[in-house]
Amino acid sequence: MKRMKEIVLPGDEVRVDKLKPRQGVRKVGGTYxxxxxxxxxxxxEYIDVIPFTSPYIPRKGDRVIGKVIDVGPSMWILDINSPYTTLLHMNDSPWRVNSGDLKKFLYPGEWVYAKIMSVNGIKESWITLKDVGLRKLDGGAIITMPYTKVPRIIGKKGNMINMIKDTLHTRIIVGQNGLIWLDGSPENVEIAIDTLELIQKLAHGEGLTDYIKEYLEKRRGDIVGNSK
Amino acid sequence: MTLLGTASDIKLINDDGLRLDGRGFDELRPIKIEVNVLNRADGSAYIEWGGNKILVGVYGPREAYPKHSQNINKAFVRARYSMAAFSVDERKRPGPDRRSIEISKVVSEALESAIIVEQFPRAEIDVFIEVLQADAGTRIAGLTASSVAVAAAGIPMRDLVVGCTAGKADGQVLLDLSKEEDNFGQADIPFAILPKTGEVVLMQMDGDLTVEEMSKAHSMLDKALKHIYNLQREALSKSFTDVVAQWGE
Structure with missing residues (x-):
């Protein structure tokens, strides 16, 4: 049995010692x-409380996956798996768009991989498609994970996600808001989804990368065409 | 239908000093809490408290609608207490009534004092409290379960909210009134606190108590609330340690 990290509940005292409190820690009187x-x-350096699940709040600079839910005369409105919707202005898209025909480029129900450009005090946010790697997502499949598990899914320097991509020959984009886009052969996408769900379930245990590596090799062998 | 304080010849406490269901004066009914019982909700909980069976679903935070209800400084908590038609002896007419509107209000306010609402401007947090079976003390059981469900939804909180009732029946101060004691007794006090700081977030009193009786009730509640708080903690930690239990295999 592998060791589990310490569980804390709302209101529990966090012993900070000499570390700096960061996410999920709050000072009340003299204690945290x-x-x-x-x-x-x-x-x-830091001490954080990583919630098991939590609503995603847009942050400047985050790369997220969003779904177009409405189109205005000069903006698209997108759902980014958050309490707040976000806006994409036509001038922040890579296309030459005339006001009024935004639907030619992005239609409600379509997905984009975008960067959050700015967020104001009341959590209104604007995203942009003008940066390397940002684009409209055609085809593929989308799954949702708690955004708090994203660092675990990516792994140290991306080793976890790269392992999945390489083993399964699948294209994967992980948005920092917890939405994940996958594209590849249906069999491999299915395995990738199972693997991601397993990571999410076991995210709070230790020694996960080795366990997932074993799991991937076991699952992959089942499929004809994958073994070389 | 019977009302609080209605004269009756039911003996609520027998000669051995035990209550109708065999409990002592400061004994709670059995309590069971389960977390994340609903897949579609962001957080949920189910509580069985004596004969009470209550299901709570938490949705949000999400952008508040109608738009004029949005507050640009904080989220608002909208709890909706509702009793199922089959939850009581005589069929309850479904839909909001005077009583459930009141309970929704006091529960919303109690939860709002625990949730860090300033982190979610313009948003609302919906808490649906569905009473499947009622047996006295539903508002407090609902509130206790709600705070567990809110924590399970990953909404930041200062503390959990834990509640219990006390009251007076047959001239005795009692903890956690049962249905008969509630109906034929002299007083009923729903009481809820933030356990870490002891702040009171809900207190109502139906009936009359003297100052001495009140302080006696308070000391009973103090002990009981600690116990219930531990049950909440166990339920929450268990729901997430279970996941890791399959780990070693």
């Missing part, structure tokens, strides 16, 4: 308390 139900994570 956790504001989430989650696990305690200590790094060399």
């Amino acid at each position: 308390i956790s504001t989430y139900l989650g696990v305690l994570q200590k790094s060399d």
